[in-house]
Amino acid sequence: MRILGEFQRRHGAIERRFTGAERKMIGNLSNGLAETLAAADDPAAYEDVVLRRLLPDAVPGDPDASAEFSAATRERLAAAKSEGVHRIVQDLDSAPGGVVRLDDEGAIVWVKALGDLRIALAERVGIDNVQKATSPQGLVYAWLTWLQGSLVDLL
Amino acid sequence: MLDPDLLEERRLDERLLLGKPWTLLVWDDPVNLMNYVTWVFTSYFGFPRPKAERLMLQVHTEGKAAVHSGTREEIERHVEAMHGYGLQATMEQADA
Numbered sequence: 001m002r003i004l005g006e007f008q009r010r011h012g013a014i015e016r017r018f019t020g021a022e023r024k025m026i027g028n029l030s031n032g033l034a035e036t037l038a039a040a041d042d043p044a045a046y047e048d049v050v051l052r053r054l055l056p057d058a059v060p061g062d063p064d065a066s067a068e069f070s071a072a073t074r075e076r077l078a079a080a081k082s083e084g085v086h087r088i089v090q091d092l093d094s095a096p097g098g099v100v101r102l103d104d105e106g107a108i109v110w111v112k113a114l115g116d117l118r119i120a121l122a123e124r125v126g127i128d129n130v131q132k133a134t135s136p137q138g139l140v141y142a143w144l145t146w147l148q149g150s151l152v153d154l155l
Numbered sequence: 156m157l158d159p160d161l162l163e164e165r166r167l168d169e170r171l172l173l174g175k176p177w178t179l180l181v182w183d184d185p186v187n188l189m190n191y192v193t194w195v196f197t198s199y200f201g202f203p204r205p206k207a208e209r210l211m212l213q214v215h216t217e218g219k220a221a222v223h224s225g226t227r228e229e230i231e232r233h234v235e236a237m238h239g240y241g242l243q244a245t246m247e248q249a250d251a
Contacts, residue, residue, distance in 0.1 A: 014224075053243075059232045060245055073235045080239055111191070115241040118188050127185045145188065152190045155198070 006150035014102040014154055023092045025140060026117070030085035033120045040078035051124045054081060054116060084113035105155060114148040175249040179223040182243040183214050195240045197220070199213040225250070
């Protein structure tokens with residue numbers, strides 16, 4: 001996979017050109033996370049490691065308060081995260097020549113969604129595994145880390 | 156002489172108003188980037204950069220930081236927002 005440059009501010013927007021392979025990779029990860037999030041309300045999914053990390057207990061040691069918080073927020077949080085990854089896939093699919101142009105609002109959606117993808121990957125594969133850049137998932141993780149970091153620097 | 160029911164009601168009001176505040180804790184995690192956490196603290200809470208950086212470093216080196224305190228409702232809102240950003244946030248009541 002050819003690695004292109006960082007996000008850059010140009011003509012009042014934040015831009016980066018993505019290769020076809022990069023678009024496909026982010027698309028696959030995003031679809032996987034969206035599928036996980038779609039099952040957030042299923043009691044069987046409560047023990048899913050990714051959901052436990054993305055939608056954690058709010059009041060440790062107080063199951064009732066945590067359950068109350070979860071009842072009030074879980075659906076909304078899962079929907080917002082799902083919207084985030086759908087948005088970056090849409091932006092990539094509609095990018096002319098692979099060039100994604102973001103305004104500040106779009107960049108915020110992206111920086112959060114890239115973070116959620118990194119968290120999901122680290123939980124699925126294991127943090128020790130993704131931090132070893134020798135595995136394929138490790139390379140993807142390192143690339144996402146670099147990509148998110150370069151976007152944060154522009155905000 | 157005060158009506159005991161009224162007195163009890165007043166005590167309840169005082170507890171609600173003067174109840175111990177809740178604290179928002181943000182915990183260290185191995186994934187979120189230091190510059191990202193600093194950005195969340197500046198952009199969401201409006202903290203000046205030095206304060207945001209100090210709190211981020213406290214999260215990183217001490218494992219957690221108390222980032223805000225307030226009423227239960229207020230802190231619940233912040234916990235939800237932090238989860239939205241992918242940060243590991245919890246809440247606790249002072250000396251609960």
